[in-house]
Amino acid sequence: DVKVTQSSRYLVKRTGEKVFLECVQDMDHENMFWYRQDPGLGLRLIYFSYDVKMKEKGDIPEGYSVSREKKERFSLILESASTNQTSMYLCASRPGPHFNYGYTFGSGTRLTVV
Amino acid sequence: KNEVEQSPQNLTAQEGEFITINCSYSVGISALHWLQQHPGGGIVSLFMLSSGKKKHGRLIATINIQEKHSSLHITASHPRDSAVYICAVNPNTGNQFYFGTGTSLTVIP
Numbered sequence: 001d002v003k004v005t006q007s008s009r010y011l012v013k014r015t016g017e018k019v020f021l022e023c024v025q026d027m028d029h030e031n032m033f034w035y036r037q038d039p040g041l042g043l044r045l046i047y048f049s050y051d052v053k054m055k056e057k058g059d060i061p062e063g064y065s066v067s068r069e070k071k072e073r074f075s076l077i078l079e080s081a082s083t084n085q086t087s088m089y090l091c092a093s094r095p096g097p098h099f100n101y102g103y104t105f106g107s108g109t110r111l112t113v114v
Numbered sequence: 115k116n117e118v119e120q121s122p123q124n125l126t127a128q129e130g131e132f133i134t135i136n137c138s139y140s141v142g143i144s145a146l147h148w149l150q151q152h153p154g155g156g157i158v159s160l161f162m163l164s165s166g167k168k169k170h171g172r173l174i175a176t177i178n179i180q181e182k183h184s185s186l187h188i189t190a191s192h193p194r195d196s197a198v199y200i201c202a203v204n205p206n207t208g209n210q211f212y213f214g215t216g217t218s219l220t221v222i223p
Contacts, residue, residue, distance in 0.1 A: 042213045103211065
């Protein structure tokens with residue numbers, strides 16, 4: 001089974017801190033995604049990556065950056081955490097863009113910024 | 115603008131009831147997915163559909179491509195079915211899914 005592992009289930013950070021959320025997948029998937037999930041808004045795409053060293057902005061990239069130096073790892077960076085970034089963050093991966101491929105999700109990181 | 119709409123947003127049912135969750139979408143798609151998210155966060159894929167109907171245990175998913183509509187049915191519901199159910203579509207263009215906002219289901223014993 002494909003596994004997508006997010007490094008932390010719960011995080012509490014202070015306003016202004018730089019925050020790193022790590023995501024690792026173990027099945028050589030090309031595509032990786034970061035979403036945030038908020039009540040009533042569903043999943044919103046922050047950034048995605050087609051392949052190593054490639055990244056594309058999603059719908060809500062402001063205040064975030066990403067890094068994909070190795071195929072298996074996709075990191076989300078909050079440059080200066082703010083309280084409105086308190087949310088559930090979900091990482092996902094898929095083998096490639098073919099329509100037959102679904103996503104595999106990590107367990108999520110619930111981030112609280114105080 | 116939301117490409118995927120789900121209804122209802124919240125649903126409470128008695129154990130044993132037949133449950134239907136609906137999903138409508140506005141874009142051309144190559145596939146539609148039904149996902150389940152339990153408290154605690156992890157999301158798992160239940161079905162991927164491009165036409166017709168699929169069944170897995172007590173869960174049935176149908177899709178009508180012409181009407182841009184899909185339904186997820188749960189027969190003989192059980193408290194362990196309590197979760198958020200999310201509809202997602204893979205549009206014909208682009209590499210991203212569009213997600214519905216989810217239906218929160220609570221099944222009472």
